[in-house]
Amino acid sequence: MQISDILEKLQSNHNLRTLTSLRREGLYVFHENHKMLNFAGNDYLNLADDTNLKQEFLSHIHSHNFFFSSSSSRSLSGNFEIYNMLESFLANFFTNKECLLFNSGYHLNVSCISALSNLPNTLFLADKLIHASMIDGLLCGNARFKRFAHNDMEELENLLESYANDYERIIILTEALFSMDGDFAHIKQIVKLKQSYQNVFLYVDEAHSVGAIGVDGLGLLKDMGIDYEIDFIIFTFGKAIASVGACVLCANEYKDFFINKARGLIYSTALPPINIAFSAFILSKILSFQKKRENLKKISHLFKSCLLSRGIESLGEAHIVSLIIGDNEKAIQFAKGLMERGFYAPAIREPSVPKGKERIRFSLNSDLKKEQILDLQKAILESIK
Numbered sequence: 001m002q003i004s005d006i007l008e009k010l011q012s013n014h015n016l017r018t019l020t021s022l023r024r025e026g027l028y029v030f031h032e033n034h035k036m037l038n039f040a041g042n043d044y045l046n047l048a049d050d051t052n053l054k055q056e057f058l059s060h061i062h063s064h065n066f067f068f069s070s071s072s073s074r075s076l077s078g079n080f081e082i083y084n085m086l087e088s089f090l091a092n093f094f095t096n097k098e099c100l101l102f103n104s105g106y107h108l109n110v111s112c113i114s115a116l117s118n119l120p121n122t123l124f125l126a127d128k129l130i131h132a133s134m135i136d137g138l139l140c141g142n143a144r145f146k147r148f149a150h151n152d153m154e155e156l157e158n159l160l161e162s163y164a165n166d167y168e169r170i171i172i173l174t175e176a177l178f179s180m181d182g183d184f185a186h187i188k189q190i191v192k193l194k195q196s197y198q199n200v201f202l203y204v205d206e207a208h209s210v211g212a213i214g215v216d217g218l219g220l221l222k223d224m225g226i227d228y229e230i231d232f233i234i235f236t237f238g239k240a241i242a243s244v245g246a247c248v249l250c251a252n253e254y255k256d257f258f259i260n261k262a263r264g265l266i267y268s269t270a271l272p273p274i275n276i277a278f279s280a281f282i283l284s285k286i287l288s289f290q291k292k293r294e295n296l297k298k299i300s301h302l303f304k305s306c307l308l309s310r311g312i313e314s315l316g317e318a319h320i321v322s323l324i325i326g327d328n329e330k331a332i333q334f335a336k337g338l339m340e341r342g343f344y345a346p347a348i349r350e351p352s353v354p355k356g357k358e359r360i361r362f363s364l365n366s367d368l369k370k371e372q373i374l375d376l377q378k379a380i381l382e383s384i385k
């Protein structure tokens, strides 16, 4: 098959991806001077374009960190002091855990999961809706794995019963707040299941909850007070933290294991120190953004109830809300209608979501106003027709 055939097939299935050039200003994005309220970003606390924050950061940046390249992987000369400082800072919030930074959540999941896959006699049990980066980790590592239906605790329990005796180690993979359906994992039940076995480990990705959830902004697990039960906690910094990069919080021996076996850490130039310094700067302020987190919760409730009041069903229990359209072309048309009315929320299609679950996904943020949500409700009603 020729490349042109593949592209034509994607085009005829209304599933061809293109890159739209955008300019961002605060809550808005501009495409060719058309101004739209942005619902497609993950800047849940609206920090990425906060002029005061940016200025404060730049006026205090230490010359040691004023590097736009680390020029090496961390195993060679790229391990600037700021890396270790941020790792110690984050690890201090958790009991019995060390922290290891990666260049991105994608790097981290692929590298750590494929490294764990190479442990002998290991089986992964993965929620059907885990992020592509975790699936790629399984595939890259040639892992033995089984999937369970999304949040189906009965199926997970049955899988554990069937396989726990056959494997030395079982690792359950889930997200804390799911990136596409916007619902929470049933963490308490998963922890309870784990407690019935000696050889079950939990790997939980908090990409969409760190910064945005919890009284201290350190994610769902910490907020629920069960972080010590989780073996691998993943934070990413490109969403509510408004930066770039990611980290895993895990026992010290796993940190050493990943330093030696996680290929994305070993074989990639470490992020520039200036970016690590910015993550550290934001994370040092994370506790103080509580008001923003409260607003985010309120806005999310408001949006959900606005939809329900007009008979529109949606998925999502927090700041990610999805309207299932179930067809590529219809989802694109819907998104187009919203864009024309000044709201940017592109269609999400296969393979980002399962076939038949094509949707419009709204990522909310803490600084949205009630009037903007009401305007969005109106635009949705008009675009649905």
Ligand SMILES: Cc1ncc(COP(=O)(O)O)c(C=O)c1O
Binding pocket: 104, 105, 106, 107, 109, 131, 133, 175, 179, 205, 207, 208, 236, 237, 238, 245, 246
């Ligand atoms: C659940 C989840 N994990 C990991 C990632 C990847 O993180 P990053 O964007 O830092 O590569 C994403 C990104 O969308 C995600 O949603």
